[in-house]
Amino acid sequence: MADNVFDAIVIGSGISGGWAAKELCEKGLKTIMLERGRDIKHIADYKEANKEAWDYPHHGQKTQAMIKDYPVLTRDYPLNERNLDYWVNEKESPYTEIKRFDWFRGYHVGGRSLMWGRQSYRLSDFDFEANAKEGIGIDWPVRYKEIAPWYDYVERFAGISGSVENLPNLPDGQFLPPMEMNCVEKDLAPRLKEFYKGQRHMIIGRVANITQPLQDRQACQFRNKCWYGCPFGGYFSTQSSTLPAAMKTGNLTLRPWSIVTKILYDKDTKKATGVEVLDAETNKTYEYKAKVIFLNASALNSAWVLMNSATDVWPDGLGSSSGELGHNVMDHHLGVGASGMVEGYEDKYYYGRRANGVYIPRYRNLFGDKRDYLRGFGYQGGASRQGYNRSLEEQSLMGTELKELLTEPGAWMMNIGGFGETLPYHENKVTLDKTKKDKWGLNVLAMDIEYKDNEVKMRKDMVADAVEMLESVGVKNVKPRNGDGTLGRGIHEMGTARMGKDPKTSVLNKWNQVWDAQNVFVTDGAFMTSAACHNPSLGYMAFTARAADYAVNELKKGNI
Secondary structure, eight states, rough: OTTOOOOOOEEOHHHHHHHHHHHHHHHHEEEEOOSBBBBOTTTTTTTTTTTTTTGGGTTTOOOOOHHOOOOGGSSSOOOOSSGGGGGGGGGTOOEEEOOOOOOOOOOOOOOGGTOOOBBOOOOHHHHHHHHHHHHHHHOOOOOOOHHOOOOOOOHHHTTTEEEOBTTTTBOOOEEEEEOOOOHHHHHHHHHHHHHTSOOOOOOOOOOOOOOOOOOOOOOOOOOOOOOOOOOOOOOOOOIIIIHHHHHHTEEEEEOOOOEEEEEEEEEHEEEEEEEEEEETTTTOOOEEEEEEEESOOOHHHHHHHOOOOOOSSTTTTTOOOOOOOOOOOOOOOEEEEEEEEEOOOTTTOOOSSSSOEEEOOTTTTSSOOOOOOOOEEEEEEEEEEEOOOSSSSSSSSSHHHHHHHTSSOOOOEEEEEEEEEOOOOOOOOEEEEEEEEEEEEEEEEEEEEEHHHHHHHHHHHHHHHHHHHHHTTOEEEEEEEEEEOOOTOOOBBBBBTTTTTTTOOBBBBSSSSTTTTTEEEOGGGGGSSOOSSSHHHHHHHHHHHHHHHHHHHHHHOOOO
């Protein structure tokens, strides 16, 4: 086999790219995984994993220089001096905001699988059927029963800890033992269920942190340092899980610093033949050939690759025949919720730093509830005790007295924040900005994305319900939180190459194949036809494993 010829090419090495590489390699395909950024090696390159805040010049916080250099990242919590090199250099990789969109990216091996929140939930048929029932967008081409076995498959390998709840709106999975709620959460959860007569539930989060050894990984150590890479393999990432599995086969070639600029298309065979790659270090151009291509660059970057793959057949990009490529961008809108103080647990504390919280699944517009907006929202949060950095009423204290007071934990606080579903609006889109280029002379993306009236109405309930629920279970001095909800902050970009039943209205078919080139598969967030209201990454894993299985079978049959 020539150095540039493979059975399969995987573009991107994040959550879905890692899964694509694992599945294709384990099925015997010689595969090259192309990553536009640097390599990060498991354990060896987790330079910050064993440091504490006091080990940093600015205690891990952001500096004025960082704020200047990272004007997008500073808009929300990600900017800090501890894992700054995990985030994209915004001067080298800019983008255009027709409307404000907070795009938080990680260009390196593993992508955002190293920094993700790890909350892992299944879509239900309430989600798969919503578009069709409400006449929104297009219908999903699949239903839950088709995807359920693949959820089972990926959960067993990734390691999802959680509790079985038997909720039709939040299907159970193949769980490792759940993490424990703390004493306050344990008391508030049954109060919430009782007050709302079993219609609302507070459960422990379903999280990709393992609670017992799995493969060569050790159980979560309750350090809550996941963002710096886990030397124990306590959470699922490309580095800890799928990459070692792919490498073990001997079928994987990993090439970092490889910016895929376009997918090469043969109009005679109506198939892709390979990809063009720009070496990010040398600026030299290479071509790689393969029988099948998996595009997993993340929803917006996958759209960029497809749009940049324009030919005389497809002048707007590969997969553009429906007019939907780059459209229907979704994210979860958040930034609203409530918090308050919980009395009566002053003699109680909790063990370690649990890398998880509680979850309140969606209840609006379900089971007879009807609002003046479509879809709904869930909440993530938890109870904790205030620490040394709390504000104190005892402002007169100074010196030794103040220090001694701050060695004791403060009040118990309960906080919940909403995650709302954004509808798939056709006019929410990304396009190529032909007037602006990045460090490598490539056109950048322009964002024309916003949430609309449906989400505005929903956000009112997200605040009011949060206040009501906390007060109903006895939380005191409850205060609402009203953020602006700018899209992008959910870091759940979806929908730019949606799947569907008809090539006239969708970019992909039910197997994640590009209608216009059926040896190209897109299995990151780009394929999502609607967003649901909870974290989507588990779905990317399931659909990727399913698509890889289908692709290999079709290759064997000679169909692609």
